[in-house]
Amino acid sequence: MSSMQESHSYTASISDVLLPELHALYPKPITLLTYNNPFELLVKVMLSAQCSDAQVNKIAPRLFEAYPDARALSRARVADVARIIRPLGYFNTKSNYCIQIAQSVLAQGGVPDTLEALCAMPGVGKKSASVILYVVFKKPALIVDRHVARVASRLGLAPGDASIPKVETSMALCCKREDWGSISMLLNYHGRFVCKARTPLCQSCSLNTHCAFFNNTDS
Ligand code: SF4
Secondary structure (H helix, E strand, O other), X not given: OOOOOOOOOHHHHHHHHHHHHHHHHOOOOOOOOOOOOXXXXXXXXXXXXXXXXXXXXXXXXXXXXXXXXXXXXXXXXXXXXXXXXXXHOOHHHHHHHHHHHHHHHHHHOOOXXXXXXXXXXXXXXXXXXXXXXXXXXXXXXXOOOHHHHHHHXXXXXXXXXXXXXXXXXXXXXXXXXXXXXXXXXXHHHHHHHOOOOOOOOHHHOOOHHHOOOOOOOOO
8 A cells, every 4th residue: 555544653754755746736836826925916816716827816805996905995895996896706795804804903903924914814714814914924734725635635644534624734743834834825726727626637647656536535
């Protein structure tokens, strides 16, 4: 058996085998949300709920053209923001969140760098907060979305039927803390481009010798 599941010495095998393979595939994984500053990324991460990063990248520039910083957005009218972000869905709720996030950032003198402070903002959950912690502040953070959860489960880093919180718990146990951010980004890329939900490209996947799913082991 050559999968990541064959022993519980995950930390060594992930660092020595899986991470180098993933880094070779995706040398510079970056967030697919484009941004000019931490505040923009925070707002865009919130806006990306229930819609694609590409949609947010297309619409958000209009928002930041009208409201270039936290101070400007904090004074915006809900209806005006909603008109701009309407194509993203849930526009009334997201519009309120945009303004409240701007007010919070303004009150705190900038985007905060703790999980607690970020999660206290409206519309900002743990995954969104983790994106900010890792991408902006370079802090260890697991960013577990549906892509990461799927690939982690298939590779055997988490039980096959695990919920996102359970995948996060499993990954926290089996990955070195300093690797949390990078493995999240790399698994996200792999899930988007190779280990797709319906049709994973297993035959051409360079991780297949390490993969529980491919090797048909119990997960
Ligand atoms: S071998 Fe298949 S299931 Fe395993 S990581 Fe690669 S694409 Fe995903």
